[in-house]
Amino acid sequence: MVMTDPRMYRSKTPDFRSLAAKYPQTFGTFVKDDGGYEAKIDFQDAEAVRCLAETLLVEDFGIRARLSDRNLCPMVRALVVFAQLMPSVTDAFGVLGNRLAYIALIHELLSSTLPTLHLLHHHTSQSPFPFSASRISGLDIGTGASAIYPILGVRCFPTWSFVATDIDGESLDYARTHLVSPNKMEDGITLIGVDGNNAFVPWKTNESGATFTMCNPPFYTSREEMDELAGKKKAPANAVCQGTPREMITKGGEVAFVRRMIEESLSIENVLWWTCMLGRLSSVALLGQDLKEKAKEGKMGSWGVKELQTGGGRTKRWVLIWAGRANGLRIPDVSVEEVEWSKRKRENADEKEMFCTAYESGRLAFQQPDDLDTPPLRTGGESAETYQDIFKTSMTAGTGTIEVILKQESWTRKVRRARLHAPHLSENSPPTAHDILPLLMARISVNERTTSSQQSASETGLVVKVTWTYGFDAVRFESFAMFLLAAVQRSVNDSGNDQEQ
Missing domain, CATH: 3.30.530 (Alpha-D-Glucose-1,6-Bisphosphate; Chain A, domain 4)
Structure with missing residues (x-):
């Protein structure tokens, strides 16, 4: 299978007019084209947004998908790239889709660190890692009804494999029936139901382990908080946002969710890189401080923060990256940036020159x-x-x-x-x-x-x-x-x- 470059949209932008002509019975029904500079769709129309996501998945990735109308649509979180020349939709999606940017970041991280791991295996018989540098396996925590990270990851990099977990059995059934099985990805993607109170890593005693984790945790602590924050926004959302409470709300919000993940990572040695995408800069500051303190105490290895670029859009996402205590691999400089913390203080994420x-x-x-x-x-x-x-x-x-x-x-x-x-x-x-x-x-x-x-x-x-x-x-x-x-x-x-x- 030919590999698909997750950075494809950095040099390519979707053309609504040509997509409408190619898919007139589906996407074409949502496109408004007055013959001007660009054709448009209504991003407040959930069905239109979902159809756009399905169209681009089949057009650019060869993935035939039927996305759930009750769960979070990957498009809402900016799956696709839109150029600066399309200002009417740039804010809605940004220059590079967060999901593809996250996949590309993982690839960059592994491209830099796996050669070192391979050399380490060659150098010593006492390798601190229980898995091979040649076998790349990901763990998607909270994969949802679209299983979008495993789907894109396996399509972009066919040698990768994923275990995808979720606490919602219905979401897993939907992903299996409408995405994984129709695209014959069962060999590369394993869907596992878990209990929300159990460990994040379902194979804690399995020697094969995971090369990396991916996670996009629920943002909000309650429905009231979600409604309150939405009311405080200076401008209305550019795209409709829909999702189940389990996908968007968790006790303590994303900070508590990721803190539990960090604590679990301190006692697990079969995960090479832990990563998690965050939606609030305040959360990045709090969790970054946690990682910094644990690294100083010698409880974990290298750590860093990467902001996923979304161009001129208002939506921003950050990815935390950290390693277990026994992992001496260093995060490459391409994956570590200074992040503007609260009070406009700037710090290097790892505090040390790498x-x-x-x-x-x-x-x-x-x-x-x-x-x-x-x-x-x-x-x-x-x-x-x-x-x-x-x-x-x-x-x-x-x-x-x-x-x-x-x-x-x-x-x-x-x-x-x-x-x-x-x-x-x-x-x-x-x-x-x-x-x-x-x-x-x-x-x-x-x-x-x-x-x-x-x-x-x-x-x-x-x-x-x-x-x-x-x-x-x-x-x-x-x-x-x-x-x-x-x-x-x-x-x-x-x-x-x-x-x-």
């Missing part, structure tokens, strides 16, 4: 990435292992990527001085790579610096970047990165002096 933008040279210091290995890394002794170009398979002359595994803190002055004063210490063989977990892992990339018209020729060259990919001590990573970059700079300076002579 990557270090390195040295910009006026000279081409290295001809191949493996040349980077010899002077800086081997200065640290035998405790560094390098793997060239595992993460990126293509490279041009003078550029590329290598993965580095560090088993000991052998780059510091303290260790080097100790070896000078006690040479016999270096004779003791350290534990083999397959006996211990790494101290830290880093990805070192060398890329050509792009030249603008304002730059002189001397400002061109290579940019070296060191990215933290595994470990628990940010200070230690920063120490290694500074050591490496200083060694690179000395090497470049020495090369320049030799050329001048």
